[in-house]
Amino acid sequence: MSGDMTHDEGHGSVAVEQEHGHGVVAENPFADPGLPEHQPRLTDIDEKVARKSERIVAGLFILSALATIAFMVCYTEVPNNTATIVDFFPIGAISASNFALGLTLGVALFSMGAGAIYWARTLMTDVELPQERHLLESTPEDKAVAAAEFQQGLEDSAWKQRPLIRRTLIGAMAVLPLPALWILRDLGPLPGTTQRQTAWTAGELIINDNSISLDGTQGSGIKPEDLQVGTLVSASPAAVLTAGDNAVNMMTMSAILLVRMNPADIKSQQEIDWGYEGIVAFSKICTHVGCPVQLYEQQTHHMLCPCHQSTFDLSDNGRVVFGPAARSLPQLPITVNADGYLVAKAGFDQPVGPSFWERG
Structure with a gap:
């Protein structure tokens, strides 16, 4: 039996054995390139920029709360009848009540989501951490590691260090469910x-x-x-x-x-x-x-x-x-x-x- 063996250190271990005209490729022919070097964001190195991002996130949460309150006001005060149908270009003819409710609720939900995304992208940690997927239940040691990582993530999110974000988020989330109670008035009268x-x-x-x-x-x-x-x-x-x-x-x-x-x-x-x-x-x-x-x-x-x-x-x-x-x-x-x-x-x-x- 005759054969050739090659080894390419630049691209990982590749073994090819020629036998009867067929090639056999070893397992894992390509090396893991790994993660690129972490590049810090401007908010990671400049506290002034970080505080500006904090104010933007807080502003979005406050806007969400105000839009939620506006939804309830529009629901009560803007009549829904034929006299309030307006031609909104390019939407066409639509009830002013429906337009106001859709606009205010849309702003409330969008602001809440945009604030959360901007918070994650600018102030929460963005260090890449690879994690292997486990098919079976984690060991107690792994669970302890996961709990520690969760605690670390809480610290990295600056939840405690950024009280303005924390308070405005809690306030916006407290106000958001109120429309569900507000519209119950349509169930009356008895x-x-x-x-x-x-x-x-x-x-x-x-x-x-x-x-x-x-x-x-x-x-x-x-x-x-x-x-x-x-x-x-x-x-x-x-x-x-x-x-x-x-x-x-x-x-x-x-x-x-x-x-x-x-x-x-x-x-x-x-x-x-x-x-x-x-x-x-x-x-x-x-x-x-x-x-x-x-x-x-x-x-x-x-x-x-x-x-x-x-x-x-x-x-x-x-x-x-x-x-x-x-x-x-x-x-x-x-x-x-x-x-x-x-x-x-x-x-x-x-x-x-x-x-x-x-x-x-």
Whole structure:
């Protein structure tokens, strides 16, 4: 057997053995170049520059706190309605409230992140420390070393030596969660008021949702002859046409579904009394979590909620036949007025929407 052996000290140990025309390369053919020589930053050697960086970081943290407070002020004071929609170039038409909230929250989060990054890049230690990856649990000695390195890192970060950064960071982080508490005000008022009271009153005209104009000021009523057996129509009270900025909330709470069935298919006497010639009206809000129901199966008279598949039998008082909903859809008693249009006899006999603790 014949072969050659070469050794290159400049590029590490490389052994090549020629045997039958094939080469065999030894393990680790390239030497570890190691880390480059550490170059100190200006903040490492000039305390005046370091203090300037400290003030910049503190300023960013203070800006974050102020922007967070501004977010809460804008949330409360800037109205969110059609009168405050402004054309912001190049974004386009947007609510002034949404723009103010997005701007202030964005500044708060950006300033917090930018301050932390600038702090790490200019004042925390930047000495490169290679560390081998271990596949198994570290030994107690390694854990002790890690704890010591953590303590060393705390000292290198100048956390104790830079009280201005420490205090402003703590202050900004203390203020940052406040918007989460601030926006809880939208959960009020208590459901005992909003869910028991809708826009439906005796004689309230029922209008077809599809007939409401874009500006929400015009809509047409519904006559019994407009509905054939099997027809499903989304409807609202005529009061939404004059509700202004409150129209959306009113439609949400008072939305109903009109369905015309063969009177012989209706199982409940109450449903016959509360309907008109086979036309019945039910709340459109699922009693599980408030999703809109509008998937109607004509043959079985079942209404399906698309969110969690609660199923209601509209031929039997809106009774729940499947799914997580705990109670039937509220029914609206209806009749016709002197002009032949469908109107409400009264309001709902029970709160609409999901169940809540005050429902008796």
